[in-house]
Amino acid sequence: MTAERPSPSPDRPELAGVVERNIAALVERRRAEERSRSADERVIQAISRFTGSMRFIYVHVAFFGLWIAINLGLLPVLPRFDRSFVLLATVASVEAIFLSTIVLITQNRMATLADKRADLDLQISLLAEHEITRVITLLGEVAERMGIESANDPELAELAKQVEPGHVLDSMEASEAAARTEEEG
Numbered sequence: 006m007t008a009e010r011p012s013p014s015p016d017r018p019e020l021a022g023v024v025e026r027n028i029a030a031l032v033e034r035r036r037a038e039e040r041s042r043s044a045d046e047r048v049i050q051a052i053s054r055f056t057g058s059m060r061f062i063y064v065h066v067a068f069f070g071l072w073i074a075i076n077l078g079l080l081p082v083l084p085r086f087d088r089s090f091v092l093l094a095t096v097a098s099v100e101a102i103f104l105s106t107i108v109l110i111t112q113n114r115m116a117t118l119a120d121k122r123a124d125l126d127l128q129i130s131l132l133a134e135h136e137i138t139r140v141i142t143l144l145g146e147v148a149e150r151m152g153i154e155s156a157n158d159p160e161l162a163e164l165a166k167q168v169e170p171g172h173v174l175d176s177m178e179a180s181e182a183a184a185r186t187e188e189e190g
Contacts, residue, residue: 046114053111056104069093127170134168141165 020028042050055061074080076087087093142165148156155161 049107049110049114052107056107069097131170138165138167 071080072087072093073090075083076085076090076093078085141161145156145161145165
């Protein structure tokens with residue numbers, strides 16, 4: 006299924022074709038992920054959306070306010086059923102247990118999605134780094150053949166070196182460890 010390209014407007018200028026395709030691909034990917042979620046995940050998401058809304062707050066204010074008003078005897082037409090508020094505390098505690106579990110499940114799902122996106126970002130960055138390194142190398146060779154003086158810039162030779170992600174991570178970790186040691190000592 007291909008997404009239709011919206012027509013440009015003064016508020017939304019036309020984007021390059023590759024950008025439009027990338028947006029459409031990302032939207033389609035998210036739709037496919039939504040369709041592939043289990044019923045449990047859909048229920049958790051619906052509960053999480055509701056509990057994170059002002060409507061949830063209003064329902065609770067009304068519910069607990071009515072409960073308290075009845076059991077304080079402020080509404081004499083209704084019988085008091087929880088004079089010590091132990092039942093209210095139990096209901097609130099059970100609800101808190103379920104809500105905290107739902108929050109944790111939602112956070113785990115969000116962390117998984119964030120990890121996937123970070124992996125994608127890393128892969129794209131590594132690909133871009135490789136492509137840029139190749140372009141710098143080729144342009145340097147062209148500049149040398151044409152006798153352009155800036156082709157001998159030592160910074161270009163440095164930029165043309167292939168970056169090894171593992172070495173970069175090792176260097177970052179070593180720098181962070183040195184900084185921690187310096188702070189502690």
